[in-house]
Amino acid sequence: MTIAAAFAIPGALDTPTGGYEYDRKLLEAAPAVGLALSHLPLSGGFPRPTRAEAEAAIAAMAAAPGPVLVDGLALGALPAEAIPEALGARLIALCHHPLGLETGLSAEASARMLAAEAAALARCAGVVTTSRTTAETLRTRLGVPAARIAVAPPGLTPAPRAPRRRDPAPMILGVGTISARKDWGTLVAALSRLADRDWTCAIAGDDARDPDAAQALRAAIETAGLAPRIRLTGALGRAALDALYLDADLFCLPSRYEGYGMVIVEAMMRGLPVVACNAGAVPEAAGGAARLVPPGDPEAMAKALAVVLDDAEEADRMAAASRAHALSLPGWEDAARIVAGQLAGLRAEPLRDMREHSA
Incomplete structure (x- = not known):
């Protein structure tokens, strides 16, 4: 059975970062595991969107039929109170790492961003993370119940061994x-x-x-x-x-x-x-x-x-x-399979059991 879902991604998909590489590879691998994942572009203003950009992102996701996978770069910056319950019930957040843990933020800004991201995640039906470490961070610092988190580590594309010539210098x-x-x-x-x-x-x-x-x-x-x-x-x-x-x-x-x-x-x-x-x-x-x-x-x-x-x-x-x-590491189809399972298991209601978090 094919699972159809939209994948909401802010900014240019060809941006040369690890997060965008993950998104691109997931889109490529999805069909092989029965996941019809369509790219839903969002504004490039994230993670600091204007009010209009945030409202447009929510409207675009609400208009998409079926489940929506949303990149955390966007989800973490959305005001939780503006996410309708009907949309939250079919949202899966893809969290590469909490936005509030970015280096260089003041303690106040970090706490504010972590609190906002926790509230946004509370409106979602589930979460996908790229590591067990991030899953534990979401559980302990943002209050996401472990049962609602799926870990889908990045796949690894085979590549040849470097010759390591050390010539003329390493x-x-x-x-x-x-x-x-x-x-x-x-x-x-x-x-x-x-x-x-x-x-x-x-x-x-x-x-x-x-x-x-x-x-x-x-x-x-x-x-x-x-x-x-x-x-x-x-x-x-x-x-x-x-x-x-x-x-x-x-x-x-x-x-x-x-x-x-x-x-x-x-x-x-x-x-x-x-x-x-x-x-x-x-x-x-x-x-x-x-x-x-x-x-x-x-x-x-x-x-x-x-x-x-x-x-x-x-x-x-x-x-x-x-x-x-x-x-020894898994491939991209393995990651896509885990994401597909999370999308297929959406609950009818958004998360309501988020405990009080401490930033």
Whole structure:
């Protein structure tokens, strides 16, 4: 039996972030599991929509027949009181990570956003998250009952192993938007401690979404005297990014929080040793195959990178562990199947048993 549903997504579907990649892959994989998922575009003003944009999003979802899967970038920013009960009864929220946990928010702003997102989730019939870690966060901090949450980890597309030539110097690759949460400044500070070693670095990510973070990163690179060795590529398409993975010798993600960390497992599929921060769902995604350090600790990151740069045998061991872990992970059809099950099991009424949450 085919399940038909709309998938409400704010902004441009081709935006080069992990969240949008998840949405694109889910749309592609859905037909193979009997899920007819139609793209319902919403305004690009989220997660800070105007009142008119929020009202238009709710109207568009209300007009869609049948179940509606809504990306959390939109759902988390909608006023709960404006979501009709009839719509909430057929809404499934896809939460990549709570909007209120974005790095750089004041304590007051974070609490306000978490409370608003909890209220919006209370109007929905169910939730899909991309990790067990995020599911637990929704349960403990936003009061979503565990029975109403389905975890659909990102799939992983097969890809060839990187040759890791280390010639003329090992290339350290980082992938992710230039933003406060990704914390590329910690990587730069770590690399400044390793200036006596041979290495180059490429950071691939959109540098236009957070101009202040991009300016601060460029200034940090210049101040450290590393401009000849660290390259910012800007946002890359899939083919260019795949080529960069194959040119890399090791991978680093200094992020302060991740709802999953798709780029980590993408790097592992290429057989790259991975150094990352023990933040959010990163340990879950890495599956014990990465070297993890505390977030925001350049000294610890420098030591971890030094091990991979200096010890070829350990680097090879980590590379093999990366590849083995990646090959054990599910595919996109598995994720689509879980989402289809959540959509098929919609209750007749919206959630009413949300307990009081504490932000």
